[in-house]
């Protein structure tokens with residue numbers, strides 16, 4: 067059966083009409099009413115087209131399965147939830163492409179191994195701030211009591227209450243890992259949009275993803291002395307903002323220095339938040355908080371970048387006669403994808419595009435990053451154009467959507483053939 071993207075694209079358009087409003091984009095925020103409606107729509111498709119029922123594990127992940135001939139399984143997944151006013155493809159592309167996988171598997175008779183399709187719960191963390199909750203629970207890397215029990219949304223609703231409303235008690239989340247183990251997964255595959263501008267700039271529709279970058283996220287406080295902008299001579303100032311600004315420029319140099327020419331060696335450094343005190347035009351800043359977010363696919367490089375950023379902060383502090391304090395926010399180790407599965411993706415892309423398969427690291431985290439810790443994993447990226455996401459203008463041109471879906475379906479075929487012999 068030749069891979070075909072038409073049903074996937076038609077379903078995506080149907081979902082867009084069902085869950086977006088014209089001005090605001092997709093509204094499928096996890097644990098809310100539109101998300102429930104999305105899942106009901108999706109379960110309706112599984113039932114009416116394939117006669118498949120679904121199961122929810124302890125973390126609220128939604129599973130549909132097609133039993134195979136032998137032990138072990140292939141898991142296909144992504145997420146139906148979105149950020150508020152999000153795009154029409156982020157997450158649901160992978161789930162709906164998974165539905166097409168099940169259609170193809172059924173048309174071919176019993177698959178060699180069981181094929182599971184999963185819609186991960188609360189990938190975005192848009193309402194309560196903890197992303198990848200469902201897939202992390204399955205991978206066994208989530209401590210629900212410690213990480214989720216205290217989370218509250220903007221309206222004061224507690225996460226455990228929002229989950230209970232959906233029939234998912236917090237106390238049951240730990241069972242998701244055992245549920246996942248029982249599946250005996252031997253491979254995990256995910257199709258997702260790139261969410262960035264690289265493929266568009268390369269004029270390529272689809273890429274093989276090398277892994278997700280490690281992250282070092284910290285906040286720094288430069289502490290100097292607030293003073294009158296007219297009265298304080300430059301050489302007597304202890305300007306906390308100037309130190310932060312020198313630090314930010316040094317971080318750009320660090321990212322340029324460590325960025326190699328290959329996709330594997332691409333690194334980034336971002337100072338996204340700056341808060342100046344006292345924050346008015348006639349005051350020399352006495353305190354400045356600045357964030358740093360460093361990402362790299364190579365853990366050793368990431369460690370070097372962090373050490374150099376720390377040295378740069380001390381140098382900037384000294385030069386401006388201020389102090390600096392570091393506070394860690396987040397540390398994530400890089401997750402590299404499986405070479406064998408990446409080979410199948412590469413071959414599939416070559417077959418569909420009749421050209422070489424571009425390789426990209428993923429800056430954003432994905433459910434696949436959680437899966438990579440427990441099962442051989444690979445990912446396919448579809449071009450984003452314009453290269454943005456988490457906004458209603460997020461899009462992928464139809465030819466790129468078509469190529470990425472077909473490449474993903476072929477990669478699944480190759481993986482199933484591989485698992486048939488393993």
Ligand SMILES: [Zn+2]
Pocket residue numbers: 145156157189258
């Ligand atoms: Zn996503």
